[in-house]
Amino acid sequence: MSTSLFRATPVARSALRAASAVKPAATFVRGKATLPDLQYDYGALEPYISSKIMELHHSKHHQTYVNGLNSALTTIAEAESKGDFTKATSVAPVLNFHGGGHLNHTLFWENLAPASREGGGNPDGALGKAIATEFGSFESFVKQMNAALAGIQGSGWAWLAKDKAANGKLALITRANQDPVTGNLVPLLGIDAWEHAYYLQYENRKAEYFEAIWNVINWKTVAKRFEA
């Protein structure tokens, strides 16, 4: 995952390879986070998610998280080089917020696809089976996920995740703000419940956004992450 999120330049990549041969600490090379391209046009998720929302969400909001992450990493690297661990530690909340924002949105874009292409429908195969086992049925899963989304107090995300500590059992979880899904939980499908994700189109009617988004869920991506 980190390879797609942190695009190292060719120079940096060869330096990384060289670094693995030498002492890692001596030749630390940092990849820079970059905004990933969408695999569809801004207007491709219409009428479920408007072009204007997609453009702002990707080119402005996500870009801000990328910038914030890079600046947090720079601050930490500089503090580290000076042995200023107080300064490095103080960056933790900003790193979590912007790093989480970058990770979450990157996963989210891949979770979406135009309704005329891979978007919508029901998951089949092993994933479809696991969802039916865990949540009773696909319809029941959608209902539970929508209820979790509606229950978020403030900004946050709901995720379908795989619990590595429980034999890959599926779990429905929510995260506040941009807190990323980490540890034993592997994020499979995330839905952004921040107001910026729907407000221009749905205003205060967020339940309509939660209903609509199922038309553009890319189950292929979810299945791939589930089987990985």
Next chain:
Amino acid sequence: MVNLGNIWQNLLASQAPLQAMTGNATTMSGLATYTLPQLPYAYNALEPYISAQIMELHHSKHHQAYVTNLNNALQAHVAAITSNDIPAQIAQQPAIKFNGGGHINHSLFWKNLAPAESPETNYSEVAPSLAAEIENTWGSFDGFKKAFSAALMGIQGSGWGWLIKESTAGTENSRRLRIVTTKDQDPVVGSGEVPVFGVDMWEHAYYLQYLNGKAAYVENIWKVINWKTAEERFQGSRENAFAELKALL
């Protein structure tokens, strides 16, 4: 718990005609019902800094939802108390805090805004004692504005920024000011604080007009702060600040 909630909602619905007839806002459980306060100005009164569309949605939809959900949560809570169901009581607490906070915060917020260029927004004219304490604390109004704006911009996710007067036990006569930020709808109650004025940093407060440009919203909000209300809250007590809420029953 869900079922319990439904039962109470049904009960409430069946009482609604009676309430409408008698104008009595209390329910069979003896609980008062909170209502949406009227804005002290028109929806378009804060233009061009806050659009009429934002104000209308914010007040008539968002604030109304907090009021409705607060009343529902309180009814469910009372039902849980009546039936000695402690888990069900605890289960309602997040909803009471969230929706009660939403109701309190927005009620305070509307009153600490005023049309730009109106007498109430004339800081040095209408807020002499607050201005003195602000300058005493931050050196100058600009110093305060910078610190408050930075606090607003630092909020991660949904939340509020407040100027508060400290008022813990033994410091009731304190004039000490502090800037605090709160997450989601956490209200500035319970820890001895007098809210002087607050700024809503949820995206719904600015997105239709400012989109992702929240720095511009933060810059413009200063044009519509009601310093007269702020001065009154600064000179008053906690009880005064929340008295208007009690009146909304």
